[in-house]
Amino acid sequence: xxxxxxxxxxxxxxxxxxxxxxxxxxxxxxxxxxxxxxxxxxxxxxxxxxxxxxxxxxxxxxxxxxxxxxxxxxxxxxxxxxxxxxxxxxxxxxxxxxxxxxxxxxxxxxxxxxxxxxxxxxxxxxxxxxxxxxxxxxxxxxxxxxxxxxxxxxxxxxxxxxxxxxxxxxxxxxxxxxxxxxxxxxxxxxxxxxxxxxxxxxxxxxxxxxxxxxxxxxxxxxxxxxxxxxxxxxxxxxxxxxxxxxxxxxxxxxxxxxxxxxxxxxxxxxxx
Amino acid sequence: xxxxxxxxxxxxxxxxxxxxxxxxxxxxxxxxxxxxxxxxxxxxxxxxxxxxxxxxxxxxxxxxxxxxxxxxxxxxxxxxxxxxxxxxxxxxxxxxxxxxxxxxxxxxxxxxxxxxxxxxxxxxxxxxxxxxxxxxxxxxxxxxxxxxxxxxxxxxxxxxxxxxxxxxxxxxxxxxxxxxxxxxxxxxxxxxxxxxxxxxxxxxxxxxxxxxxxxxxxxxxxxxxxxxxxxxxxxxxxxxx
Numbered sequence: 001x002x003x004x005x006x007x008x009x010x011x012x013x014x015x016x017x018x019x020x021x022x023x024x025x026x027x028x029x030x031x032x033x034x035x036x037x038x039x040x041x042x043x044x045x046x047x048x049x050x051x052x053x054x055x056x057x058x059x060x061x062x063x064x065x066x067x068x069x070x071x072x073x074x075x076x077x078x079x080x081x082x083x084x085x086x087x088x089x090x091x092x093x094x095x096x097x098x099x100x101x102x103x104x105x106x107x108x109x110x111x112x113x114x115x116x117x118x119x120x121x122x123x124x125x126x127x128x129x130x131x132x133x134x135x136x137x138x139x140x141x142x143x144x145x146x147x148x149x150x151x152x153x154x155x156x157x158x159x160x161x162x163x164x165x166x167x168x169x170x171x172x173x174x175x176x177x178x179x180x181x182x183x184x185x186x187x188x189x190x191x192x193x194x195x196x197x198x199x200x201x202x203x204x205x206x207x208x209x210x211x212x213x214x215x216x217x218x219x220x221x222x223x224x225x226x227x228x229x230x231x232x233x234x235x236x237x238x239x240x241x242x243x244x245x246x247x248x249x250x251x252x253x254x255x256x257x258x259x260x261x262x263x264x265x266x267x268x269x270x271x272x
Numbered sequence: 273x274x275x276x277x278x279x280x281x282x283x284x285x286x287x288x289x290x291x292x293x294x295x296x297x298x299x300x301x302x303x304x305x306x307x308x309x310x311x312x313x314x315x316x317x318x319x320x321x322x323x324x325x326x327x328x329x330x331x332x333x334x335x336x337x338x339x340x341x342x343x344x345x346x347x348x349x350x351x352x353x354x355x356x357x358x359x360x361x362x363x364x365x366x367x368x369x370x371x372x373x374x375x376x377x378x379x380x381x382x383x384x385x386x387x388x389x390x391x392x393x394x395x396x397x398x399x400x401x402x403x404x405x406x407x408x409x410x411x412x413x414x415x416x417x418x419x420x421x422x423x424x425x426x427x428x429x430x431x432x433x434x435x436x437x438x439x440x441x442x443x444x445x446x447x448x449x450x451x452x453x454x455x456x457x458x459x460x461x462x463x464x465x466x467x468x469x470x471x472x473x474x475x476x477x478x479x480x481x482x483x484x485x486x487x488x489x490x491x492x493x494x495x496x497x498x499x500x501x502x503x504x505x506x507x508x509x510x511x512x513x
Contacts, residue, residue: 036395050396111487113503133477151444152436160444165466168451172470176477184481193492271395272450 003206004223005234014071015202018134021064023252026178026259028057033171039266058149065142091121091222096132100125121218130185137177144170178263182256190253203245206234367417368409381405388447404429404446 007015027043031053034040047053080087088095102118104125109115144166147154151163189199194211201207212220223229237245301307363369370376381401382389393399404420411418419428426442434441449456451467 108484108487111484111491113491152434152438152441155441155444156438158440160441161460161462164445164448164460165463168463168467169470172467172474176470176474179474180477180481184485187485187489192489271390272392 001236002209003234003236004209004212004220004229005205005232006201006207007205009205010074012202012205014067014074017067018064019252021060021067022177022181023255024060025057025064025174027255028053028060029174030178030259030263032057034263034266034270036271037266037269039262043262061142061145061149064138065146068138068142091123091218094123094128094131096125096128100128117214117217119218120216121222122216124216126188133180134177137173140173141170141177144173178256178259182260186253186256190249198246198249200242200245203249204237204241206236364412364414366412367415369412369415370408370410390450391447393446 028047031040031043031047032050035044035050044050044053047056087093089097091097099121103120106115106118107120107125110117147158147166148163148170151160155163189195189202190197194215209220220229223232363371388401393404394401406419411420413420413422415421419425422439422442426437426439430437430442445460449459449463451460451463452471453464456464456467
């Protein structure tokens with residue numbers, strides 16, 4: 001089995017930080033939203049009641065925004081400024097390209113058995129969508145969260161009824177993010193046949209070359225042509241690390257499923 | 273450095289008829305267009321530093337001396353209400369808004385105002401009606417000396433818990449209408465439209481990706497000729513008809 005390096009250490013750390021923060025925010029946020037139900041009171045009791053939950057939600061939110069700023073700095077650092085227009089529209093970039101639209105159509109055709117598998121390069125259109133969805137989600141949740149953090153202060157700059165609206169924006173965007181992660185992202189990363197029981201690429205940073213040839217043929221061909229394929233070969237991670245990654249991944253997935261089911265079951269008793 | 277072309281050259285170079293692109297310091301020559309922009313920008317920032325933008329929403333009544341402007345006079349409305357509506361509506365200007373209601377003292381607030389019980393202050397913080405609306409007699413909100421009057425609500429009611437509350441802060445809608453209801457379009461249109469915009473984005477995402485997820489799972493789980501066999505079945509079914 002030949003392993004090809006796919007994510008750098010920094011990228012994996014960003015994912016890890018985002019994952020841990022997201023789960024914390026999901027638990028504390030749902031605890032606040034469901035505080036009138038027994039389930040919400042149970043969630044809040046893990047963090048020391050309603051106000052403890054509130055505090056943790058605020059501080060982790062601020063930490064997440066700081067990490068987001070670090071990520072922006074990282075993006076600026078990674079951009080090849082000398083060959084500017086071309087370098088950020090290339091196939092290694094996470095920015096959407098015209099090919100993505102045609103690949104999406106062709107991929108859906110493949111799902112229906114109507115066409116061949118598209119020649120996908122380094123990123124699929126779905127991965128690009130996921131990345132920019134999180135980007136936009138952090139912008140919306142972060143900005144509304146910061147405004148709602150101190151309503152007495154922020155209402156000096158806007159009429160108080162804006163806070164009513166922003167609270168709803170924060171809620172719906174958070175529900176959308178949680179639903180997307182706990183259902184669609186977890187399914188794609190864990191449960192689909194090609195990745196079952198867990199897609200390790202984001203944790204150990206490498207993917208099997210045979211799998212890459214099937215899933216991202218254009219990337220493998222490009223690496224072969226430019227001769228970097230040999231340099232990209234990674235070594236296998238140790239068994240201990242692998243076990244740790246599995247435990248981490250499944251723990252987060254278990255929390256997500258618990259929140260999803262608990263949230264749906266208790267939604268009838270919810271008071272907004 | 274290579275010659276700058278296009279917008280940058282035309283922006284700076286054509287003023288002086290020189291090729292400044294060989295050196296980035298060319299941007300900063302005294303009197304260059306870029307230098308002038310920079311100077312104005314710094315001047316603007318300096319002005320902002322001297323006269324910073326201050327929040328004015330909360331200080332309106334201090335500036336206009338709102339309190340002294342109006343006395344306890346009930347102004348005559350331009351369009352008069354129907355007699356029945358007037359009987360109820362004019363209570364918002366009365367000193368005792370529940371004056372003369374039968375069996376008033378045997379009723380709770382929620383008996384007559386059921387919708388008002390659904391608010392975050394009550395549900396989250398466990399605040400009762402009286403903690404904000406006060407003891408008897410409860411003055412109508414438009415009564416000049418009512419603590420709930422928007423002129424002084426922030427100071428008399430909100431600031432009991434939210435220290436430093438401004439009149440803008442008091443514009444927060446405590447008895448928020450359900451944003452999903454069509455009636456909210458008239459009472460709080462921004463909330464209604466923003467709610468449905470966000471809900472549409474969320475619903476659109478799930479409507480796209482849940483079927484996608486199922487399709488992807490099926491495609492990878494089932495034998496690779498499965499889709500072709502579905503197609504064959506379809507063709508056979510069409511031919512048989």
